[in-house]
Amino acid sequence: MNIDLSRRGFLRLAGAGVAATSLGAMGFGGAEAAEQAHVRAFKLATTTETRNTCPYCSVACGIIMYSKGDVKAGETAELIHIEGDADHPTNRGTLCPKGAALKDFVHAPTRLTTPRYRAAGASEFQEITWEEALDKIARALKDDRDANFIQANEAGVPVNRWTTTGFLAASATTNETAWLTYKTVRSMGIVGFDNQARV
Amino acid sequence: MTNSWTDIKNTDLVVVMGGNAAEAHPCGFKWVTEAKAKRGAKLIVVDPRYTRTASVSDFYAPIRPGSDIAFLMGVIRWCMENDKVQWEYVLNYTNAAFLVKDEFGWSDGLFTGYDEEKRDYDKASWDYKIGEDGYVLTDPTLQDPRCVWNLLRDHVDVYTPEMVERVCGTPQDKFLTICQMIGECSTPTKTMTSMYALGWTQHSKGAQNIRGMAMLQLILGNIGVRGGGMNALRGHSNIQGLTDIGLMSNLIPGYLNIPTEKEADWQTYLSTRSFKPLRPNQMSYWQNYPKFMVSFMKAMWGDTATAENDWAYHYLPKLDVPAYDAMRMFELMTHGKVNLYFCQGFNPLLSFPNRGKMTEAFSKLKMLVIMDPLTTETSHFWQNHGIYNDVDTAAIQTEVLELPTTCFAEDEGALVNSGRWLQWHWAGATPPGQAKHDTWIMAQIWTRVRKLYQDEGGVFPDPILNLTWDYADPGNPMPDELAKEMNGKALATVYDPADPTKVLAEAGQQLAGFAQYRDDGSTMGGCWIYAGSWTEKGNMMARRDNSDPDETGAYLNWAFAWPANRRILYNRASCDVQGKPWDPSRKLIEWTGEKWEGYDVPDIAPTAKPTEVGPFIMNPEGVSRLFSRGMMRDGPFPTHMEPFEAPIANVFNPRMRGNPVARVFESDAETFAAVGDPDFPFVATSYRLTEHFHYWTKHNPVNAALQPEFFVEISEELAAERGIERGGRVRVWSKRGQVWAKAVVTKRIRPMTCDGKIVHVVGIPLHWGFMGAARNGFGPNSLSPAVGDANVETPEFKAFMVNIEPAAEEPVA
Numbered sequence A: 001m002n003i004d005l006s007r008r009g010f011l012r013l014a015g016a017g018v019a020a021t022s023l024g025a026m027g028f029g030g031a032e033a034a035e036q037a038h039v040r041a042f043k044l045a046t047t048t049e050t051r052n053t054c055p056y057c058s059v060a061c062g063i064i065m066y067s068k069g070d071v072k073a074g075e076t077a078e079l080i081h082i083e084g085d086a087d088h089p090t091n092r093g094t095l096c097p098k099g100a101a102l103k104d105f106v107h108a109p110t111r112l113t114t115p116r117y118r119a120a121g122a123s124e125f126q127e128i129t130w131e132e133a134l135d136k137i138a139r140a141l142k143d144d145r146d147a148n149f150i151q152a153n154e155a156g157v158p159v160n161r162w163t164t165t166g167f168l169a170a171s172a173t174t175n176e177t178a179w180l181t182y183k184t185v186r187s188m189g190i191v192g193f194d195n196q197a198r199v
Numbered sequence B: 001m002t003n004s005w006t007d008i009k010n011t012d013l014v015v016v017m018g019g020n021a022a023e024a025h026p027c028g029f030k031w032v033t034e035a036k037a038k039r040g041a042k043l044i045v046v047d048p049r050y051t052r053t054a055s056v057s058d059f060y061a062p063i064r065p066g067s068d069i070a071f072l073m074g075v076i077r078w079c080m081e082n083d084k085v086q087w088e089y090v091l092n093y094t095n096a097a098f099l100v101k102d103e104f105g106w107s108d109g110l111f112t113g114y115d116e117e118k119r120d121y122d123k124a125s126w127d128y129k130i131g132e133d134g135y136v137l138t139d140p141t142l143q144d145p146r147c148v149w150n151l152l153r154d155h156v157d158v159y160t161p162e163m164v165e166r167v168c169g170t171p172q173d174k175f176l177t178i179c180q181m182i183g184e185c186s187t188p189t190k191t192m193t194s195m196y197a198l199g200w201t202q203h204s205k206g207a208q209n210i211r212g213m214a215m216l217q218l219i220l221g222n223i224g225v226r227g228g229g230m231n232a233l234r235g236h237s238n239i240q241g242l243t244d245i246g247l248m249s250n251l252i253p254g255y256l257n258i259p260t261e262k263e264a265d266w267q268t269y270l271s272t273r274s275f276k277p278l279r280p281n282q283m284s285y286w287q288n289y290p291k292f293m294v295s296f297m298k299a300m301w302g303d304t305a306t307a308e309n310d311w312a313y314h315y316l317p318k319l320d321v322p323a324y325d326a327m328r329m330f331e332l333m334t335h336g337k338v339n340l341y342f343c344q345g346f347n348p349l350l351s352f353p354n355r356g357k358m359t360e361a362f363s364k365l366k367m368l369v370i371m372d373p374l375t376t377e378t379s380h381f382w383q384n385h386g387i388y389n390d391v392d393t394a395a396i397q398t399e400v401l402e403l404p405t406t407c408f409a410e411d412e413g414a415l416v417n418s419g420r421w422l423q424w425h426w427a428g429a430t431p432p433g434q435a436k437h438d439t440w441i442m443a444q445i446w447t448r449v450r451k452l453y454q455d456e457g458g459v460f461p462d463p464i465l466n467l468t469w470d471y472a473d474p475g476n477p478m479p480d481e482l483a484k485e486m487n488g489k490a491l492a493t494v495y496d497p498a499d500p501t502k503v504l505a506e507a508g509q510q511l512a513g514f515a516q517y518r519d520d521g522s523t524m525g526g527c528w529i530y531a532g533s534w535t536e537k538g539n540m541m542a543r544r545d546n547s548d549p550d551e552t553g554a555y556l557n558w559a560f561a562w563p564a565n566r567r568i569l570y571n572r573a574s575c576d577v578q579g580k581p582w583d584p585s586r587k588l589i590e591w592t593g594e595k596w597e598g599y600d601v602p603d604i605a606p607t608a609k610p611t612e613v614g615p616f617i618m619n620p621e622g623v624s625r626l627f628s629r630g631m632m633r634d635g636p637f638p639t640h641m642e643p644f645e646a647p648i649a650n651v652f653n654p655r656m657r658g659n660p661v662a663r664v665f666e667s668d669a670e671t672f673a674a675v676g677d678p679d680f681p682f683v684a685t686s687y688r689l690t691e692h693f694h695y696w697t698k699h700n701p702v703n704a705a706l707q708p709e710f711f712v713e714i715s716e717e718l719a720a721e722r723g724i725e726r727g728g729r730v731r732v733w734s735k736r737g738q739v740w741a742k743a744v745v746t747k748r749i750r751p752m753t754c755d756g757k758i759v760h761v762v763g764i765p766l767h768w769g770f771m772g773a774a775r776n777g778f779g780p781n782s783l784s785p786a787v788g789d790a791n792v793e794t795p796e797f798k799a800f801m802v803n804i805e806p807a808a809e810e811p812v813a
């Protein structure tokens, strides 16, 4: 069991232990402290360690992410390494060629970093602020809903559905994102609702 | 999955058909290796290609894409004929002895009630005979010719080894070897597991492929036991969760349904969901439907949902068609009937069939909104990329908004793995640039829409204005707030129905499980099957105790599994009728004389007497179904159907095209090649590679370097026939589109003979587009037809017809 003892803590202990025992065994006795003082710390020992799972396939291998900086402490954190979580019952530390390269997915050169807008007929995107983008979307939703919402069918039965706007949800977002998305989409009456499980 | 990845180590025989786990789920496949090494388990692979999984198998047999039902019915026939049946299980835990209406039957590959005009069945005759006491009539001696067992025997009679070879192209001797290996698992002490994925689902009869194997597993007594089960490997990391939470046109979280127009009021809606037991003493757990549904309505609309207004029933949309699934929406788009469309972490331009149609559909939208961590082909559908996206940019009037989102490393919350484990994860990195959490984006959009309705009024604003939104920061709900909402809490004191003085939960407390859900408005819960995931004890999904007493593979204290932290579904069926494990060395639970207990959470009421209450508690029958009544659109038994595009006609009925009840839009029907069309003589099938994940990893320079370039895979024989060079450039085309690729010529694909005809297969991997770090390429969807499964509308990516020829090398830029 390894709930409380973090991997980083384990490395520190193990590192110190190896140094102490081997030096001791070789009879250096008093040299220990001096030796330890100049042994460089493991690179990962200065990082924050976070448990996560591989976002690709649904084997959902456990991973450990190592970052410079601590997100929980409100710091800026840069991801520097990912490895398999040896405590995880499913993968026991192993990763496949996809999971093993995860860090470079997070840092992919084609990751999006700013909202962008493509005008009708335009051949390029242009940057746009979040405020502008969100206002534009909300306006478009409200206008389309007011224009096309079907309150009753021909027989007069209340149907309260909206078919001219649709929403395709993901497959790697969290349950919590999914639930908030569900509430948002359903409360507006959107029926053109689907997710990646379809394909 | 009925079981879990870690349970696979308990099996004796793994059948991989309709999947390629060694390639696509490598770290899960490790458990197959474990079973082989430690238990001496065997591995069978049946696939059109000699796959990576096949390379470590004990036995491999080829099969023509789209003919799996014939194979499976052939195995069932062989087991019935050779008495390879777990009789006690079949007699007591399936509906084998149930009597079926006299009007039910079949001929020419069709069941009774087919209406060619409507492309639909009248399913009235597909049902049981009901006695005067209101229960199904049965014949436990199995003598009655109308019992399910005898009807099944008649139904599979035609699937002889000769017929299997004729339809599937699988040589008879190989087929028979597999039958014998499978047949050994009919003893109570040997189990087989089925591992499948898109190779079974992406067909116009995908659901029936899976039913075929599920029936075989029931006949062998392999459902509910360790090392058994029906194990859908699943694709993306939270495809299970998004389906659980009902992000589909016709779903409500926890597999409840959005009403149809015919269900105009609450009473009518509930009237078809009473789930009255069909046999005495059965639990028929869906009888609790109103509790789950009312608690959901309370989670959505809080105090506005009351008994007086039928829990705000009219706030829910009512459907006029079975579903506005994605393919229906794309069809509507091409007719100019959709204005706005959102893609949240989804790349439909490459993920849905008939790419040309997708481009046309998006070009007719007013606005397309993309939320994604990566820049996708869909967000650039309007941009010209030469042969890889040959569009007239200026003519496309769609406005596009591309919004940067976080990815897993920057995000906190739960994902549900194939084994139904809800595993919490934590954020360890700062989002790049201005990227935002999806929750923030959704909340920002929704609160803005609400504000517009508050300020301006508008059409039926009630369900928006009254939606529960009591998050600490309404513009940025937190994962813990949302997870607690899904689990559910008490709104008033909840008492024990058996002892009304006993308080189960005080108002405001998190509920401990779905047994505490009520239909009187005293509880709320967004997703009943997740009840127990965040209780008064805290976040159960974040548990990290990896102890596993007696190494059963259950890991009960690791994360949380739905439902009720149960790791193997139907585990009551791991015991005989008296409640003793079939295989004492693989005990899961057992009846102590007073209650059920063991390594897993029992899938039965804790004190339900074993001889009275059947193990399949969700079914009103109390048993499982070898005959599925009218529950599937294309038949109560799986029957052989050809793909919509096929090299040969259906041997039972040459007039029948594809699945006779699959939905086909007129414009799509025109794009299907005729059966045996000489212009499209080769069967194409799509597949994945271990170095890539869908269209994501081509953005990662590491994976892009590992598998840089789009290729198609063909046999040496087909290469010779078409004069194709190893590694040469080829053009592949269907009636809908064309692609250019490198040719990989291998021995892994071999021509086969079906109905007297040589059939060649072209393998088309799915991982390339025109964005990211890999070389530009194409996906199989440039070629595949827009038609889906008759029950669930999953597109037919695994069997369609193409042609292939050598092409000039691409000019070096």
Ligand code: SF4
Binding pocket: A054, A055, A056, A057, A058, A059, A060, A061, A091, A094, A095, A096, A097, A098, A099, A100, B024, B025, B026, B027, B028, B693
């Ligand atoms: S590391 Fe590989 S096997 Fe594990 S979850 Fe990721 S993609 Fe799946």
